[in-house]
Amino acid sequence: MVIAAWWWHHQRSSVGPKAEDPAVAAAMKDAKVIARGRYLTLAGDCVSCHSVAGGQPYAGGRALLTPFGNIPVPNITPDPETGLGNWRFENFWRALHTGMGIGGEPLYPAFSYTSFTKITREDAVAIFAYLQTLPPVHQPPEPLGLRFPYNVRGALTAWRAMYFKSGTYQPDPKQSAAWNRGAYLVQGLGHCNECHAARDTWGGIDTRASLAGGEIPAQNWYAPDLSMQAHGGLHGWTGQDIVDLLKTGQSSKGVAFGPMADVVASSTQYLSDADLHAMADYLQSLPARQPQVDDALRVSSKAVADRGAAIYGQGCAACHGTDGQGVPGVYPPLDGNASVLEPIGVNATRAVLLGGFAPSTAANPRPYSMPPYAQQLSDADVAAVVTYIRQAWSNRVTPVLERDVIKYRHTPVD
Incomplete structure (x- = not known):
């Protein structure tokens, strides 16, 4: 979880900033909306990718390793030149929901818009409102370090056609409110599948076995299968074990280390018990897996x-x-x-x-x-x-x- 925000975008719009929608502008001044946005930003673990050790939170400054080269992580503070200061909410929503940058360019899919597309518009407004309250930091990005032909942005059209489908999370009426909340957090805001699923040669996620485990590209860590049913990676775990691990970093079944330790430290420890139990409810419903060949x-x-x-x-x-x-x-x-x-x-x-x-x-x-x-x-x-x-x-x-x-x-x- 830990590699979610690989994102390269133009820092300034070619047409300059425009007036914000009045309804959105009013919401962005609401203290309750801003507080909820802070919570949601923690749930999405945005700080882990959009910060560098010793630097200002959310100001970017690091380059993330990928099998295709390094991708600099952008500044998402409201700095007008190097951050989101000239962005309107619609620019932010388009990036999350459709994976398109402020200039209309497709974003590299290492930025987890394949999961963030499930975030509701209301939650996106809250997140944007919170980000706009951060102290602006002038932090230009490093140059894009992708190798040819991966640095040819036009090739993303084919990638998107194969691997990306936009759409906010749709609750399952057959499931409980807690289960749906857990599914929303795991599938969308928490973007767990970005690490806990296998990727193919082109970096696309195998959607046939959601959360079935996979090697984290270029980092040589394995994000385990999250099924708690027979032959699943968490078989034998209880819902409380999940909650304990996400809240404290430790449970009776294991300890969070490697990239997952960062996720717990900067994100899941701050979530409410209700949300953690909801995530556990959802994970408990994942299907059994096939046994390994001996x-x-x-x-x-x-x-x-x-x-x-x-x-x-x-x-x-x-x-x-x-x-x-x-x-x-x-x-x-x-x-x-x-x-x-x-x-x-x-x-x-x-x-x-x-x-x-x-x-x-x-x-x-x-x-x-x-x-x-x-x-x-x-x-x-x-x-x-x-x-x-x-x-x-x-x-x-x-x-x-x-x-x-x-x-x-x-x-x-x-």
């Missing part, structure tokens, strides 16, 4: 398994337990852990290499963290211990190979 699970040798078990016993068991159950509220379990069981093994591998750092939240301001082992363990050692963890206790997923560890060890950290 034929490839026997490729790890006894020597690798023994080596991994020895490393685990020396460096991991003291916290996570010989039974892989961890310590509730302190150290997460590894048996049945969604980050351990994801298909390609990248999350567990990078946690061993880089450490596991849960977010600091209001409900859990001093979380326990896992130290990095990149300096202590060789590539072969990391492959062995991660393979052991992925095949110990009730875990039955594919091993990690030494060549995978080499790849993940040298992945840039965004």
